[in-house]
Amino acid sequence: DVKVTQSSRYLVKRTGEKVFLECVQDMDHENMFWYRQDPGLGLRLIYFSYDVKMKEKGDIPEGYSVSREKKERFSLILESASTNQTSMYLCASSLQGDLFDTQYFGPGTRLTVL
Amino acid sequence: AQSVTQLGSHVSVSEGALVLLRCNYSSSVPPYLFWYVQYPNQGLQLLLKYTSAATLVKGINGFEAEFKKSETSFHLTKPSAHMSDAAEYFCAVTKRNQGGKLIFGQGTELSVKP
Numbered sequence: 001d002v003k004v005t006q007s008s009r010y011l012v013k014r015t016g017e018k019v020f021l022e023c024v025q026d027m028d029h030e031n032m033f034w035y036r037q038d039p040g041l042g043l044r045l046i047y048f049s050y051d052v053k054m055k056e057k058g059d060i061p062e063g064y065s066v067s068r069e070k071k072e073r074f075s076l077i078l079e080s081a082s083t084n085q086t087s088m089y090l091c092a093s094s095l096q097g098d099l100f101d102t103q104y105f106g107p108g109t110r111l112t113v114l
Numbered sequence: 115a116q117s118v119t120q121l122g123s124h125v126s127v128s129e130g131a132l133v134l135l136r137c138n139y140s141s142s143v144p145p146y147l148f149w150y151v152q153y154p155n156q157g158l159q160l161l162l163k164y165t166s167a168a169t170l171v172k173g174i175n176g177f178e179a180e181f182k183k184s185e186t187s188f189h190l191t192k193p194s195a196h197m198s199d200a201a202e203y204f205c206a207v208t209k210r211n212q213g214g215k216l217i218f219g220q221g222t223e224l225s226v227k228p
Contacts, residue, residue: 004157031214040123042204042218043158050214058215090157094214102148103216105157 004106006091012112019078021109023091030096032074037088081113116141118207120219128227133192135222137205147188148206200226
């Protein structure tokens with residue numbers, strides 16, 4: 001079974017702090033994604049990556065950056081956290097050869113910025 | 115541009131009743147369509163997907179969905195609801211050569227009454 005793990009289930013940070021959210025997948029998937037989930041808005045794509053050291057902006061990249069130094073790990077960085085970044089963050093991965101784009105999700109990190 | 119609309123942010127049914135969750139999409143080319151489910155405090159998992167092989171798609175846990183091109187719909191159904199079906203359901207769309215990017219609907223929360 002594919003396993004996608006996220007470093008924290010719950011996180012509380014203060015405004016202005018630098019925040020790192022880590023995601024690791026164990027199935028050698030090329031594609032990795034970061035979403036944020038907010039009530040009534042569904043999932044919105046922040047950043048994604050097709051390969052090591054490669055990244056592309058999603059629909060809402062402002063205020064975020066990412067890092068992919070190893071194939072299995074994709075990190076989301078909030079350079080200076082703000083209260084409007086309080087949300088659920090979901091990481092996902094998929095196989096590049098899978099034309100039908102099934103994504104496998106981690107359990108999520110619920111981030112609260114005070 | 116592609117988009118997905120889920121009609122009804124909350125749906126409540128009695129145990130044993132029919133479940134119907136609505137999803138309409140817009141896409142200029144034949145889409146690939148997905149339903150994901152999110153149980154409380156968990157990540158998303160794939161219920162089923164339409165990839166143009168058959169218009170009626172069967173998924174896990176007794177769910178199925180029918181692709182209707184004329185109605186641009188991909189509604190999710192289950193003949194008899196179970197208490198364990200209580201969760202949030204997301205419809206998503208992509209198309210060939212999107213590199214794994216999914217567009218999600220807003221989500222529908224399903225409640226099942228005893």
